[in-house]
Amino acid sequence: MADPSSYRPRPGEIPESPGVYRFRDEHGRVIYVGKAKSLRQRLSSYFQDLANLHPRTRTMVTTAASVEWTVVSTEVEALQLEYSWIKEFDPRFNVKYRDDKSYPSLAVTLNEEYPRVQVMRGPKKKGVRYFGPYAHAWAIRETVDLMLRVFPVRTCSAGVFKRSAQIGRPCLLGYIGKCSAPCVGRISAEDHRRLAEDFCDFMAGRTGAHLRRLEQAMRDAAEEMEYERAARLRDDIEALRRAMEKSAVVLADATDADLIAVAEDELEAAVQIFHVRGGRVRGQRGWVTDKVEEVGTAGLVEHALQQLYGEESGDAVPREVLVQALPEPAEPVAAWLADRRGSHVDLRVPQRGDKRSLLETVRRNAQQALALHKTRRASDLTTRSRALEEIAEALGLDSAPLRIECFDISHFQGDDVVASMVVFEDGLARKSEYRRFQIKGFAGQDDVRAMHEVVGRRFRRYLRERQRTGEWATEDGSGDLGAAADAVDAADGPDGPAPAERDTDAGREPGGENGKGRPPKFAYPPQLVVVDGGQPQVAAARRALDELGIDDVAVCGLAKRLEEVWLPGESDPVVLPRTSEGLYMLQRVRDEAHRFAIRYQRGKRSRSLKAGPLDAVPGLGESRKQALIKHFGSVRRLRAATVEQICEVPGVGRKTAEAVAEALRRAAPAAPAVNTATGEILEDQ
CATH class of the missing domain: 1.10.12 (Lyase 2-enoyl-coa Hydratase; Chain  A, domain 2)
Structure with missing residues (x-):
């Protein structure tokens, strides 16, 4: 626990201008982001007698080890910068709304030549028109099914559309009149787009x-x-x-508004939002959050507005935003919304009439959502805390391990050896920090050696990133660990996992969390490392840490056979009761690491099997193999293609095309290739 006076800025050092500030912990991790009309006045409020601070504020300032700020010109700029930093650094002490469910939307892909109507979840895409969100996907499909009679817009996938165009016959919807069948030329691209625009107009309330x-x-x-x-x-x-x-008619026909209400207690808050378009409720969504910072109703509403409209396109911001309480101050938020929309936005609290009544309905929904959430999760927080305490007691740790990392090795009969690293913070999975490793240079079922390599690679990267940010350095300044980490980077092949999950930080600026680049991927150490295995794997992980001089990270292993917990240097395991919450959490962490490793290994195996016959072609690399398979769809179709057709693939010349055709001709047309890990037939896909 840090003393806030140890990092308090000197008197007169803090400016009185508007700005955004960041608190960091001892590892340099941003733990809180805030904005202020006067930086001096706001930051001074944190450095007072701890007894006078709110308990959560007290926890934040004692967790922090430094504070920094950035001056801006206006409060609107401060609001924008605060939102950007919260999205970039994901601070643990900021309010972070999490959806109590995943809400689907009705999407019209106007960015395609032939727009498609479909159910879509996840982040919004440019050029796609969205309606909703809706409570259930089946509600969208019922509505679309009714409207396709009048607006027969394409609803099929790209594969079905392409297939129908190739064979010259529409799908079933084309035959029964619920699709205008642009795939076979029954309607021109211009007329089909006009039909899609009419569909959008109707859905928008016109x-x-x-x-x-x-x-x-x-x-x-x-x-x-x-x-x-x-x-x-x-x-x-x-x-x-x-x-x-x-859609229920609730307001006048021309009304476009979003209504936002909050229900809260001392620990949690629930937000409910009704989307009204053309006077009708077109969608509803809800968020729940732990109140990890001291914030009132006005602050909760402001955070909800930031999350709701921060990443939306301008047309998603309605003319009216009706809220339970106005942010303080309200003018910068209203100006920010107007900038997002491109025209004036009426941000206000309705005082009477239908809008006031509807907002009361939204508030009652928020209260019910909070009550339901507390019923479902009341035991969750207590259980997670008890589980972490049981783990700390069983392993002899000084405190509960708030960050746990688990490693698992996976291979296919000794080939395609890979590893996974999953992260749990406060007992919950933090999937954005999962990592996958390729292990090259040796084959065989040597899990112990593989575990030693993976743990060493992870913590060499940790030490290098600490050195890069100036928080750690070798005693002699030689930088050997940085060179070792560079060697680790070079060991990763070009066909590794996606950039968000690789054990490299390619594309990031040196210095990590400096406000210019994103946080480094391996900069934060765990309190506990869990390995999937028994005494040999635990000893290998401990040896990798000792070789790097890391002695403040605990290690344990969980053996599958009897679910025994092994500690380094101990000849007997720690046996936790079967009903132990601590054992259950360790099992969850281990099983998640196993699932993540198996998924990666099977994906690599599947990709290699798909292009198996092409391995005999000299000089044909992995990239061109994948390009050929992607172009033709399967090895069987590639075998049936002519040399001229193979030459159409980018990067494939005639000589290579002739070699490919000859190799496939010589290969016996045996039974379709099967992925032995999943049982899937690969060649006829």
């Missing part, structure tokens, strides 16, 4: 014009005695009205 147009067309058809067309139009109108009935 329903009256479409209904009036259809009603007039129905009357015209009846007058011309085209009764079949009139009946079809009547059914179209009924389908649209049924789709409209699925």
Whole structure:
């Protein structure tokens, strides 16, 4: 526990300007980000008698080891910079809303030549029009099914669309009239895009014009005695009205607004949001958070606005944002929202009428969500704390291990040896910090040697990044550990995992968390390292740490056979009771590392099997193998291709194409290749 006076800035050193400040812990990790109209006034409030601080604020300032700030011109700039830093550094003491579920949206991919209507989750993509979010995916599909009768927009995947275009026949929806079948040329790209735009207009609430147009067309058809067309139009109108009935009319037709309400207690808060478009509730979502910083209702609303609109496109910000309490001050937030939207945004608390009543409904939903969340998770926080305490007691640790890292080795009969590293903080998985390792240079089922290499690589990177940031240096200044880490980088092959999960930090600026680059990936040490295995694996991990001079990280292993916990240098295991929460947490950590390693190993094995017949082609590297498989879809289709068709693949010349064709011709057309790890047939995909 640090004394805040040890890093308190000198009097007069803090400016009185608006700005954003960051508290860091002893490892240089950003643990809190805040903004202030006056930096001097705000930061001075942290350096007072600890007894006068809120308990969570007291915990934050005693965890921190330094504070720094950046001066900006206006409060709007401070708001923008605060949001950017919270997203970049993910500070543990800031309010971080987490969805109580994953909410799907109805998406129209206007960025494609032939726009597609689909259910979509996850981050928003540029050029895609979104509606929602909705509570359930089936609600979206019911609505789309009704509307496809009037707006027969494409809903098929890229693969189905391409396949139908190749064979010249539409899919089932094209035959039953729920798709205009642009894949076979029944409608031009321009007319299909116009149809998709009409679909978007209707979903955005502009329903009256479409209904009036259809009603007039129905009357015209009846007058011309085209009764079949009139009946079809009547059914179209009924389908649209049924789709409209699925959204409750709550406000005037032209109202576009988001309503935000908060329910809170001393420890947690729940936020509920209703999206109203065209006077109808088009979507609902909710967030729950632990109140790890001292913040009131106004602050919770401000954080909710930042998270809701921080990454949204401008058209996602409505004309009105109705809240339970205004942020303090409200003017910078309103200006930020207006900048996001590109026009004025009315941020206010409704005082009377329908909008006030609807906000009360949103607030009641927030209260119910908080009550449900506490019912589900009341035992969770207590259980996690008890589990960490049991682990600390069983392993003889000075304190509960708040950060646990677990390593596992996976291979396929001694080949394709890989390893995984998973991270748990405060008893919860932190998937953004998972890592995967390739282990090259030896083969065989030598898990002990592989464990020694992986643990050594992870902590060499930790020491190098500490050295890079100036927080650690070798005694003689030679930088040998940095050179060793460079050698580790060179050992990773080009076909390693995705950049977010590799054990390298390519593309990052030196200095790590300096406000210019993202945090280094291996800069934070765990309190406990868990390895999947028994005494040999534990000894290998401990030896790797000792070779690097690291003596403040505990090591243990969990053996699968009897679920025994092994400690370095001990001849007998630690046996935890089967009902122990500590044992259950260690099992969860171990099983997650095993799952992550198996998934990576199977993926590598699958990729190598897919291109198996191409291994006989001299001079054909992995990149061109994958390009050939991607272009033709399978080895079987590649075998049927001509030399000229193979030459169409980028990077493949005629000589290489002839070699590929000859190698595949000589290969006997045996049974399809099978991934022995998963049982999947690979060649006929």
